[in-house]
Amino acid sequence: MPNTQPRLTRAQENEMARDVGAKLASNDTGMIKEAEASLTRFIRKRVTEQSVMDRILPPEKIGPNDLLRSPYVDDKLYVMMEIEPDFPGAFTTAFNSAAPMMTMGIKRVSVSIDRVKSFRMQKDVDELLTHYVSLRDINADYQLKNVLRRFDIRWLCCINAAVGRNPGQVMATTGSVHYHQMHGGLSSQNMAESLKFIPRLGYDKESGLSSQTLLMNNVTFQEFAHWQFPQVGDTVGADVIKNGLSGFENGALGLKVVVSIKRQLIPDGTVYHFADPRFIGQCLEWREPTMHVHQHDFSVSFYVSASRGGGIFVFGGLARVDHLNV
Numbered sequence: 384m385p386n387t388q389p390r391l392t393r394a395q396e397n398e399m400a401r402d403v404g405a406k407l408a409s410n411d412t413g414m415i416k417e418a419e420a421s422l423t424r425f426i427r428k429r430v431t432e433q434s435v436m437d438r439i440l441p442p443e444k445i446g447p448n449d450l451l452r453s454p455y456v457d458d459k460l461y462v463m464m465e466i467e468p469d470f471p472g473a474f475t476t477a478f479n480s481a482a483p484m485m486t487m488g489i490k491r492v493s494v495s496i497d498r499v500k501s502f503r504m505q506k507d508v509d510e511l512l513t514h515y516v517s518l519r520d521i522n523a524d525y526q527l528k529n530v531l532r533r534f535d536i537r538w539l540c541c542i543n544a545a546v547g548r549n550p551g552q553v554m555a556t557t558g559s560v561h562y563h564q565m566h567g568g569l570s571s572q573n574m575a576e577s578l579k580f581i582p583r584l585g586y587d588k589e590s591g592l593s594s595q596t597l598l599m600n601n602v603t604f605q606e607f608a609h610w611q612f613p614q615v616g617d618t619v620g621a622d623v624i625k626n627g628l629s630g631f632e633n634g635a636l637g638l639k640v641v642v643s644i645k646r647q648l649i650p651d652g653t654v655y656h657f658a659d660p661r662f663i664g665q666c667l668e669w670r671e672p673t674m675h676v677h678q679h680d681f682s683v684s685f686y687v688s689a690s691r692g693g694g695i696f697v698f699g700g701l702a703r704v705d706h707l708n709v
Contacts, residue, residue, distance in 0.1 A: 430620045434531035435643045436538040439596055439661050442668035442691060449667075451493060460496035462667055465489050467695050496692040499533045501526035505684040514531045519685065523674050526687040530672055532645070534691060538666075539648050541695045542655065546703040554698065557582045569606035569654065569706045574636070574677075580702040581658055590699045592658040596639040600649040603709055604642045652709030658700030666693040 451461040468489050476482070511518055530659050546561035547554055554561055563580060565573045581594050643649055657663060670690040677684050694700070 391404040440666040442666040461493045494692045498690045500688040503686040545695045545698045556698045558586045564705045577704045584699045592700045594656040598641045598655040600646045602651045652706045654704045656702040662700045664695040
């Protein structure tokens with residue numbers, strides 16, 4: 384059957400491209416999906432996603448008043464962070480004895496603010512008009528995701544250093560093992576045992592912290608389909624049979640489950656456990672992701688940049704579990 388739909392005029396195509404670009408650049412999930420569905424002449428080769436760590440440690444905006452005048456010889460931006468000290472506790476004493484005296488103190492760390500940039504993309508302004516879609520907006524969308532991916536890489540490097548490079552390694556900071564291996568895949572029994580790891584961390588074993596967020600890739604997430612759902616309720620089993628595992632991504636066992644497609648950063652079978660983000664660290668945002676556009680004669684170029692800093696300061700709220708045979 385022939386296509387009787389009239390061809391769009393150039394003005395209509397340009398208007399559609401601008402509308403699509405605005406939707407792609409928005410933070411509204413519904414608008415992004417609507418924009419992607421409208422690109423009938425555009426074929427994507429891959430799926431991209433926003434920052435994973437932003438869903439665990441939301442970035443906190445900082446301003447000039449938060450900056451520390453550099454204590455070093457360089458001209459980088461720094462922010463001073465203070466960490467809660469350890470307290471000596473109390474002891475039993477005689478009625479006529481004086482309480483011992485200790486000097487109060489607190490640990491301070493300086494956090495550097497670093498700038499991340501995407502590649503600069505260049506094109507002739509007239510050649511941009513030959514495409515059915517807004518090539519600049521589509522490239523900007525990918526550039527933004529690549530900048531956020533770079534931040535995810537740095538965060539996961541910090542987390543892997545905090546939990547140890549080898550399974551069973553005792554970390555000096557807590558005197559505990561943060562990196563574990565478990566056989567049998569991501570079974571319900573292994574999940575129940577893994578939730579005990581964070582409460583057991585620390586020299587005093589009384590941090591009061593527990594797992595609140597789980598981070599895994601999309602392959603590991605499918606392990607939930609192996610669970611015997613009558614053990615967790617017939618209603619849950621019926622929902623999984625009807626709607627799949629989407630309900631688990633919204634939360635399971637009272638936990639927030641963050642699923643990522645970044646399998647190069649988060650291996651199959653690996654599940655990161657995070658306690659309350661207030662007891663882990665901070666993500667500081669100096670400049671939010673921004674697209675810079677430069678035009679000279681008939682050439683236009685653009686790139687995306689962002690400036691952030693932060694770190695992992697409390698290790699008692701972190702654990703890594705590698706579920707083997709996934």
